[in-house]
Amino acid sequence: MRQSELFTKTRREAPKDEVAKNAILLTRGGFIHKEMAGVYSMLPMGLRVLNKIADIIREEMNAIGGQEVFLTTLQDPEIWKKSERWSDEAMDIWFKTELATGTEVGIANTHEEPLANLMRQHISSYKDLPRFTYQIQTKFRNELRAKSGLMRGREFLMKDLYSFVQSEKELEEFHEKCADAYMKVFERCGIGDKTFRTFADGEPFTKFSDEFQTLSDAGEDIIYLDRKKELAVNKEVYTDEVLAELNLKKDDLEEVKAIEVGNIFKLGTRFSEAEGLEYLDEDGKSHPVIMGSYGIGVSRLMGAIVEVLADENGIVWPAEIAPFSVHLLALPGGEKEADKLYEKLLAQNVEVLYDNRQDISAGQKFSEADLIGIPQRVVVSERSLEGGGVEVKARDSDDEKVIDIDAFLNKMTN
Amino acid sequence: MRQSELFTKTRREAPKDEVAKNAILLTRGGFIHKEMAGVYSMLPMGLRVLNKIADIIREEMNAIGGQEVFLTTLQDPEIWKKSERWSDEAMDIWFKTELATGTEVGIANTHEEPLANLMRQHISSYKDLPRFTYQIQTKFRNELRAKSGLMRGREFLMKDLYSFVQSEKELEEFHEKCADAYMKVFERCGIGDKTFRTFADGEPFTKFSDEFQTLSDAGEDIIYLDRKKELAVNKEVYTDEVLAELNLKKDDLEEVKAIEVGNIFKLGTRFSEAEGLEYLDEDGKSHPVIMGSYGIGVSRLMGAIVEVLADENGIVWPAEIAPFSVHLLALPGGEKEADKLYEKLLAQNVEVLYDNRQDISAGQKFSEADLIGIPQRVVVSERSLEGGGVEVKARDSDDEKVIDIDAFLNKMTN
Numbered sequence: 001m002r003q004s005e006l007f008t009k010t011r012r013e014a015p016k017d018e019v020a021k022n023a024i025l026l027t028r029g030g031f032i033h034k035e036m037a038g039v040y041s042m043l044p045m046g047l048r049v050l051n052k053i054a055d056i057i058r059e060e061m062n063a064i065g066g067q068e069v070f071l072t073t074l075q076d077p078e079i080w081k082k083s084e085r086w087s088d089e090a091m092d093i094w095f096k097t098e099l100a101t102g103t104e105v106g107i108a109n110t111h112e113e114p115l116a117n118l119m120r121q122h123i124s125s126y127k128d129l130p131r132f133t134y135q136i137q138t139k140f141r142n143e144l145r146a147k148s149g150l151m152r153g154r155e156f157l158m159k160d161l162y163s164f165v166q167s168e169k170e171l172e173e174f175h176e177k178c179a180d181a182y183m184k185v186f187e188r189c190g191i192g193d194k195t196f197r198t199f200a201d202g203e204p205f206t207k208f209s210d211e212f213q214t215l216s217d218a219g220e221d222i223i224y225l226d227r228k229k230e231l232a233v234n235k236e237v238y239t240d241e242v243l244a245e246l247n248l249k250k251d252d253l254e255e256v257k258a259i260e261v262g263n264i265f266k267l268g269t270r271f272s273e274a275e276g277l278e279y280l281d282e283d284g285k286s287h288p289v290i291m292g293s294y295g296i297g298v299s300r301l302m303g304a305i306v307e308v309l310a311d312e313n314g315i316v317w318p319a320e321i322a323p324f325s326v327h328l329l330a331l332p333g334g335e336k337e338a339d340k341l342y343e344k345l346l347a348q349n350v351e352v353l354y355d356n357r358q359d360i361s362a363g364q365k366f367s368e369a370d371l372i373g374i375p376q377r378v379v380v381s382e383r384s385l386e387g388g389g390v391e392v393k394a395r396d397s398d399d400e401k402v403i404d405i406d407a408f409l410n411k412m413t414n
Numbered sequence: 415m416r417q418s419e420l421f422t423k424t425r426r427e428a429p430k431d432e433v434a435k436n437a438i439l440l441t442r443g444g445f446i447h448k449e450m451a452g453v454y455s456m457l458p459m460g461l462r463v464l465n466k467i468a469d470i471i472r473e474e475m476n477a478i479g480g481q482e483v484f485l486t487t488l489q490d491p492e493i494w495k496k497s498e499r500w501s502d503e504a505m506d507i508w509f510k511t512e513l514a515t516g517t518e519v520g521i522a523n524t525h526e527e528p529l530a531n532l533m534r535q536h537i538s539s540y541k542d543l544p545r546f547t548y549q550i551q552t553k554f555r556n557e558l559r560a561k562s563g564l565m566r567g568r569e570f571l572m573k574d575l576y577s578f579v580q581s582e583k584e585l586e587e588f589h590e591k592c593a594d595a596y597m598k599v600f601e602r603c604g605i606g607d608k609t610f611r612t613f614a615d616g617e618p619f620t621k622f623s624d625e626f627q628t629l630s631d632a633g634e635d636i637i638y639l640d641r642k643k644e645l646a647v648n649k650e651v652y653t654d655e656v657l658a659e660l661n662l663k664k665d666d667l668e669e670v671k672a673i674e675v676g677n678i679f680k681l682g683t684r685f686s687e688a689e690g691l692e693y694l695d696e697d698g699k700s701h702p703v704i705m706g707s708y709g710i711g712v713s714r715l716m717g718a719i720v721e722v723l724a725d726e727n728g729i730v731w732p733a734e735i736a737p738f739s740v741h742l743l744a745l746p747g748g749e750k751e752a753d754k755l756y757e758k759l760l761a762q763n764v765e766v767l768y769d770n771r772q773d774i775s776a777g778q779k780f781s782e783a784d785l786i787g788i789p790q791r792v793v794v795s796e797r798s799l800e801g802g803g804v805e806v807k808a809r810d811s812d813d814e815k816v817i818d819i820d821a822f823l824n825k826m827t828n
Contacts, residue, residue, distance in 0.1 A: 008536050
């Protein structure tokens with residue numbers, strides 16, 4: 001895309017009403033727009049990143065047998081009363097609204113109940129199990145405070161998968177399969193080496209839940225990490241008893257702040273019993289279906305990636321989720337060759353942001369490129385052409401080198 | 415996908431609480447699940463169709479210069495007060511809710527105000543114009559009645575594009591460009607020959623708006639259609655004066671019912687003035703930006719397609735938006751060859767629903783295939799193999815013919 005046509009503009013100054021690094025950089029780079037605290041619109045480049053993260057998650061969920069659905073935001077209170085989660089006391093982050101007919105309805109913050117209710121139409125026998133159903137959908141949480149940018153939203157994008165199985169053993173097996181898939185997601189999103197499986201409170205369903213925590217000073221959680229074992233314990237369950245149970249030693253643990261980017265809960269039969277989701281086994285005996293839930297905050301993950309990977313000059317996007325692969329900069333004397341290179345890269349299906357703007361100084365183009373954070377910066381200028389081609393620099397490195405244009409094009413063929 | 419793994423089941427009977435054909439067939443086929451009146455969850459096959467429609471719209475909007483964003487559902491009242499559309503009197507389909515802090519906020523049914531407000535950050539000069547910004551996003555309308563399935567939802571998927579230009583002439587040009595793009599969308603969705611551009615009430619912005627109306631007895635609108643001119647007039651502006659103005663003759667017009675699947679409004683400076691969205695011209699003089707809005711109800715379009723194309727046996731999906739291209743049915747004696755064919759089709763990237771279920775009669779498989787409505791049905795049975803291959807039948811035709819398996823595979827290579 002030609003930058004002259006991209007409607008968003010970058011900003012030099014941080015917005016005055018933001019304190020979180022992710023919100024500041026994403027706003028300055030033109031990725032997001034704040035509508036109110038914890039409520040952000042996605043601008044073209046922000047949406048590109050968000051969609052790429054969502055597609056990675058989608059691929060990994062499909063690979064473990066997930067079937068995608070899209071449930072509704074408006075929620076029928078009757079379904080939630082059955083599980084006793086309708087009242088504001090039971091769930092203190094509900095948004096509620098009212099139909100024109102006067103009926104109060106909910107605005108979804110999670111979907112255990114409606115999905116269990118829906119699956120009753122489609123599960124009746126052991127032959128219909130197991131099932132793994134997920135969605136990537138906007139959720140709403142009525143948070144009292146929301147100062148962490150994309151990391152704690154009142155409105156945010158979430159992937160939530162739910163499993164429906166017959167036995168604890170199957171639940172356990174899928175739990176591990178999904179945990180592996182989660183680590184693949186975080187690796188592909190560039191934060192695999194900073195993200196650790198973490199034992200956390202499993203209440204009210206089980207003793208423990210599994211969290212995926214990404215190390216960051218911006219994190220709201222405190223975890224105790226055993227780097228050798230690549231395993232952590234959330235402060236909320238950090239007791240001598242738990243450490244003994246998990247075979248972890250206090251001396252091996254490091255206290256660190258972290259951002260929760262994913263979680264897994266064993267739900268058991270809590271929701272299937274409430275909603276009447278049962279199946280007949282081979283002997284014709286009825287049982288409630290056993291459920292698990294598996295969440296990744298998609299927009300939170302985007303915020304976490306910015307927090308963890310950005311440097312003092314701006315955002316650093318990992319290759320697989322960057323809004324574009326190449327940021328092509330035309331500088332004086334290089335315009336014609338840059339135009340040609342842009343067309344050739346497009347013809348090769350390379351995703352390029354092309355800074356073809358004419359009234360912008362080289363210095364400004366460089367600093368905007370650093371702020372936006374596209375993995376490869378390619379400069380075409382009189383100097384680069386005299387040097388034999390284009391000047392190529394990775395966003396996360398200081399090495400610049402001039403490469404012959406055809407050699408560069410060749411390198412970009414995949 | 416193997417049908418034995420698809421979690422949804424079809425139903426023989428119509429749901430008791432539905433009257434609209436689209437809701438009945440889509441529920442019976444396992445495409446949607448009703449949460450409450452006018453509020454439907456999308457099941458795997460429904461989501462596939464919806465995403466394909468959305469992708470067609472996306473392609474056509476990108477082709478005319480649209481840049482995709484994703485605005486929020488939660489709405490700041492201050493922005494809407496500026497345009498005097500916050501009150502329930504001004505906009506009687508608002509859903510509203512309350513932040514934990516006590517502030518009342520809106521749940522978006524349209525996005526003129528927040529987008530005009532957002533664009534202030536990115537438009538300041540004539541050099542920043544024109545801009546065309548769109549999104550495909552869930553909208554909420556607090557309808558008193560919602561009995562038309564996907565055609566009138568309280569919660570529904572909408573494509574809304576907004577144009578930002580300098581002159582009426584530019585607005586007019588883009589209007590026509592978008593109208594052409596809309597007709598491409600409806601053609602690709604299989605209802606081009608039944609969809610007509612229709613003059614309708616443009617209040618409160620202009621005299622006329624442009625609607626795109628699809629002929630159907632299930633439609634809520636009455637239009638007067640000149641089939642030769644491929645042009646219609648909505649009953650709401652059907653007066654002698656208007657007919658004279660449009661050069662249409664009463665005798666050439668046919669009164670028909672129709673479903674509004676798209677619309678275009680010239681907004682002028684109504685919202686840019688309210689939100690302070692201005693630009694400086696070449697002489698440094700300030701003007702409010704001129705806006706237009708361009709909507710397609712994505713989920714409504716899905717409902718309309720079912721209404722218009724279904725027959726007495728079920729849904730008939732057009733090729734480009736069908737959940738799968740091929741419905742492969744294994745019948746007794748054909749299982750082994752069907753398995754092989756399924757794998758080969760997958761290897762050729764053909765989207766196949768494979769009815770590999772073993773305890774289902776041929777009759778039931780056939781009637782389910784008709785209900786689900788995939789364009790090509792391919793049967794592998796002892797009889798078809800004896801006849802020389804697979805029995806192929808288009809959903810919208812009664813002709814069956816037996817084709818050699820390799821010839822069929824060859825035909826499916828594109």
